[in-house]
Amino acid sequence: MTIKKVHYKTKARTAVVLSLLLVALLAATLAPSARVLGQQFAQTDAQTQVAGKASATEENAIRPFRVHVPQEAIVDLRRRIAATRWPDNETVSDQSQGVQLATMKELVRYWGTKYDWQKAEAKLNALPQFVTNIDGLDIHFIHVRSKNPNALPLIVTHGWPGSVFEQLKIINPLTDPTAYGGRPEDAFDLVIPSIPGYGFSGKPTGTGWNPDHIARAWAELMKRLRYTRYVAQGGDWGSPISSAMARQAPTGLLGIHINLPATIPPDVAAVLAGGGSAPLGLSEKERAAFDSLDTLNKKKRAYAVMMGTQPQTVGYGLTDSPTSLAAWMLGHPGFAQWTYSGGDSEKSPTKDEVLDNITLYWLTNSAVSSARLYWENKNTSLLNAMAQKTADISLPVAITVFPNELYRAPETWARRAYRNLSYFHEADKGGHFAAWEEPQLFSEEIRAAFRSLR
Incomplete structure (x- = not known):
């Protein structure tokens, strides 16, 4: 009996060892998406730890990446949507109290019953995606590399409440310009990163990931991709990040293009900060810009102030309720026209495209980690020329002003802010999410802006 017991124990131990070896072998062969995202969408603190670390041997490696969201995460999202506790109706007939109840109910009903995340996932997985530490x-x-061997590398940065989804429609026009009315020599290689704390990038576990730090990381990314000459573009947060790159002037960076530029002169910025009346002597375009900025400061910046001072506090509701997250994101003034239209499916971005973006924030549990970028910026105005140190930029700067942007930067202010303004153009349509709203026009602007730097 004793011999048999030992025999049985030995067999059991052998089975356990073999099982552990099999598990280890399977784990080693899993793609990055399965290793990381399997935990990422569990919406726990483990997600941050897994996404934010790499072994020493992988530190400089560029690894292929695919998105895979477990079905249970979608089921959980729909369950939470169905359990939404709605507030009372607003007491006004416009959006002066925020996103209207009817708009939210319609969108959330569609989100919980008809929206298909798998289509968004397929769009991303149809593109070459990577991660590097x-x-x-x-x-x-x-x-995405162009077939043109002389393509100019371009790194494009999104903002909040955006993501890499903003740029998907400009990939083909910029990498294959001849198919979209451009010339072969206008081709670009495109690099479209997710800002730290956003989407599928890791979440900072400490402080210091401000626009300057991100700019240095982008320069390192382009270096790892072995680009020796390249340009940068950005709107919203992408504007101060691209501007920081231009200030730092890393080897290889030729120039930048920005929408939503930091052009407000110091004297005008001081008046706006104090809530005063417009200074005397402003031109018609300067006065229009001042009025837009005054309205923005007094009525439309609550989201930025809150995230710039207490991102953790606002994050509890956004992390627990998908409806709260959607309303918070749609409350951004850049979405004002879209929300006024009631999410008109004929407008761009479409209802599904907007939900692609919101769902990405939800599934990656990045409401707080993305908001912290405002805190890291110390609530400094993205539009203030002095605060953004535009005078320190000597590289060529190109600017496109879109008519439905948060404010229309006057060329006079732009030339005061950027001493090497190489291109300035006022587009006839488009807004805060210009690449999303008008991808063909946006692509034409990028081609024109960088043509002199090739």
């Missing part, structure tokens, strides 16, 4: 964080990015 920079300063302890995995940085997710899309990298």
